[in-house]
Amino acid sequence: MDSYPPSRHQHIFHLSRFFDNYFDIMLGFAFGLAALLFHKFGESHLAVICSALSIGALSITVSEIAEILAERFEEPYASFVLTFSAVAVEIILLFMIILEATHSPEVLETVKGGIISAVIVDMNVLLGLAVFIGGLSYKEQVHNENTSSTYTTILLVAASTLLVPGIINYADHNKGDLFQASVLVAIVLFVFYIAIFIFQTKTHRHFFKATAKSRLFRLRKHHGEDESEESDDYLFDRINSPWNLFILFVFILLIGILAEVFANDGIMVAKEIGISNGLAGLIIAIIAVAPEILTAIKAAKNDQIQRVVNIAMGASTVSIMLTVPLLMGLAYINGIQLTLDFNAFQIGALILTIVLAWKTTDDGETNYFEGISHLMFFVSYAIIATMYK
Numbered sequence: 001m002d003s004y005p006p007s008r009h010q011h012i013f014h015l016s017r018f019f020d021n022y023f024d025i026m027l028g029f030a031f032g033l034a035a036l037l038f039h040k041f042g043e044s045h046l047a048v049i050c051s052a053l054s055i056g057a058l059s060i061t062v063s064e065i066a067e068i069l070a071e072r073f074e075e076p077y078a079s080f081v082l083t084f085s086a087v088a089v090e091i092i093l094l095f096m097i098i099l100e101a102t103h104s105p106e107v108l109e110t111v112k113g114g115i116i117s118a119v120i121v122d123m124n125v126l127l128g129l130a131v132f133i134g135g136l137s138y139k140e141q142v143h144n145e146n147t148s149s150t151y152t153t154i155l156l157v158a159a160s161t162l163l164v165p166g167i168i169n170y171a172d173h174n175k176g177d178l179f180q181a182s183v184l185v186a187i188v189l190f191v192f193y194i195a196i197f198i199f200q201t202k203t204h205r206h207f208f209k210a211t212a213k214s215r216l217f218r219l220r221k222h223h224g225e226d227e228s229e230e231s232d233d234y235l236f237d238r239i240n241s242p243w244n245l246f247i248l249f250v251f252i253l254l255i256g257i258l259a260e261v262f263a264n265d266g267i268m269v270a271k272e273i274g275i276s277n278g279l280a281g282l283i284i285a286i287i288a289v290a291p292e293i294l295t296a297i298k299a300a301k302n303d304q305i306q307r308v309v310n311i312a313m314g315a316s317t318v319s320i321m322l323t324v325p326l327l328m329g330l331a332y333i334n335g336i337q338l339t340l341d342f343n344a345f346q347i348g349a350l351i352l353t354i355v356l357a358w359k360t361t362d363d364g365e366t367n368y369f370e371g372i373s374h375l376m377f378f379v380s381y382a383i384i385a386t387m388y389k
Contacts, residue, residue, distance in 0.1 A: 021234050024064070028057035032254065035261050044265040051262040052283075056290055058255050059089050063291030065236050065248050072241055077201070082295060082307075083314040085248065090118050090288035091323055092256045096263035097284070098331045098338065104267055106277075108338055111327065113281020116346040117385070118319040119155075121285045123353045124378035126293045127312040131360070132371025134300030134308070141305035145364030146207040151313035152358040154196055158320045159350045161185055161192075162342055169341040182340040186325040193321035208310060278345070278385035289315070305366055313357070345388055349381050 019026075031054035038047035066085035073081065094114050100107045134141050165181045200208055236244055270280050292311055299307040324340065331338040342350075356377055360370040 024057045024060040028054050028061065028254075030054075031057060032258050035258060039261045039265060044268050047261055047265045048269050051258045051265070052287055054258050055089070055093070055255050055262060056287055058251050058258075059086075059288070059291040060294065062089065062248060062251050062255070063295050065244050065251070067295055068236050069241060069244055069248075080314070082292065082311050083318055085252075086289060086292040086311075086315055087118075087318045087323060088252050089255055090114070090285070090319065091326060092252070092259045093262065093284050093288055094323070094327055095330050096256070096259040097267070098327060098336055099260075099334060100263055100267050101331075101336050102334075104271075107267055108336075109277040110270075110280040110284070111338065112340075112342055113278045113346065113385070114284040115281075115319065115323060115327070116342060116350055117278075117282040117285035118288060118323070119316040119350060120353055120378065120381055121282070121289045122292075122312050122316045122319065123357050124374040124381070125286075126289060126296050126315075127308065127357065128371045128374025128378065129293060130296040130300035130308040130312070130371070131305070131366045132368050132375065133297050134303065134305055135366065135368025135371055137301055138303055140365045140367050141300070141303060142365055143306040143309050143361070144207065144209060145362065146204075147306065147309050148313065148357070148361035148364075150199075150204075150207055151309075151317060152354055152362070154192075154317055155313070155320070155354045155357075156351070157192070158189060158317070159347065159354060161188055162320070162324075162340060162350070163347055165340040166342055166344070166347060169339075175337075175339075178339050178341060179337050182328065182338070185340055186328045189321045190325040193317070196317065196321070209306070276386060276388060278388045279382075282382060282385050309361060345384065349384075353377065 031050045035047050035050035035054055038044075038050060062085050063082070066081045070081045094111050097107050097111055097114070101111075131141070162185065164185050165178060168181045169178055236247070239247070266280075269275075275283075292315065296308045296311050299305070299311075328338050328340075356374065360366065360373060
């Protein structure tokens with residue numbers, strides 16, 4: 001005999017389901033309010049911690065809404081939604097740090113570290129964890145080899161382009177020449193991305209689509225289950241796409257407000273503690289990419305490795321080819337000259353990451369060992385970034 005009446009069991013169940021569905025929003029608002037209060041009363045350390053936690057929690061909500069929208073679109077548009085939602089958070093965080101350069105010019109090095117670290121995290125942590133976890137459930141996972149081949153080619157060209165300002169910086173040229181070269185490189189990257197966008201959405205869409213349904217989907221169909229079966233009590237599942245897009249932008253706006261607190265107090269805390277620019281950039285990248293890591297892991301566990309590859313490599317492409325021109329333009333409007341003279345460590349790590357991704361995905365199959373390889377590379381990068389001044 002039950003010790004509680006059925007109505008109480010149901011009440012507890014609904015409370016538990018409500019928390020499971022909306023814990024990220026509740027934590028996001030709670031930590032956000034705390035961050036604003038700590039910032040107002042000059043508690044910088046607590047303000048930074050709370051704002052980072054709030055940004056991370058609200059980014060999970062952004063990621064979940066983007067995933068719902070992605071399920072309603074076909075590839076490659078589905079991955080575009082997931083990619084741009086993550087990159088938007090990255091751009092906001094880095095732009096708020098750029099604004100701090102008016103009285104702390106050295107923070108521009110953190111911005112450069114954040115740009116490179118975003119790609120490192122996407123290609124090693126996101127891709128590595130998803131491939132590793134997916135590989136534990138499935139001996140091998142198959143994706144469209146044209147996807148990885150195309151993306152690695154694009155990223156190698158982009159990385160090579162970023163070498164130009166750095167080479168000029170080592171030569172006998174003044175700051176004006178360096179900035180001019182950076183502007184030209186940003187324009188080249190943006191024009192190249194337009195060509196990529198046309199290639200991906202118009203002429204060669206089949207390069208970015210899965211070649212077969214996931215085994216989990218086939219198993220569900222065999223047992224008469226619906227692939228898109230979702231809990232109908234989740235608010236954003238019931239809202240139509242235009243309203244979800246509006247809500248998505250509202251959450252991104254809230255993240256922008258908290259990013260200002262994070263940047264303002266974070267610069268002071270970083271100076272006080274002595275955090276290197278490389279580590280600061282890495283922390284920013286992890287905060288921005290964390291929600292997409294959860295999305296990628298979920299996709300890998302469902303044997304949707306194609307989506308993982310699209311997210312990881314697509315986000316990396318956008319992080320270089322759109323983030324760089326946008327940040328340079330926004331910085332210039334605010335009277336700040338952002339140059340693209342990345343150091344040898346950053347460019348070297350970027351190129352090696354792309355080569356590793358090419359080797360682990362080029363045959364159209366992945367396994368858990370390839371995931372471990374990416375994770376080990378990231379650990380090595382993080383160790384050096386922590387100490388690299």
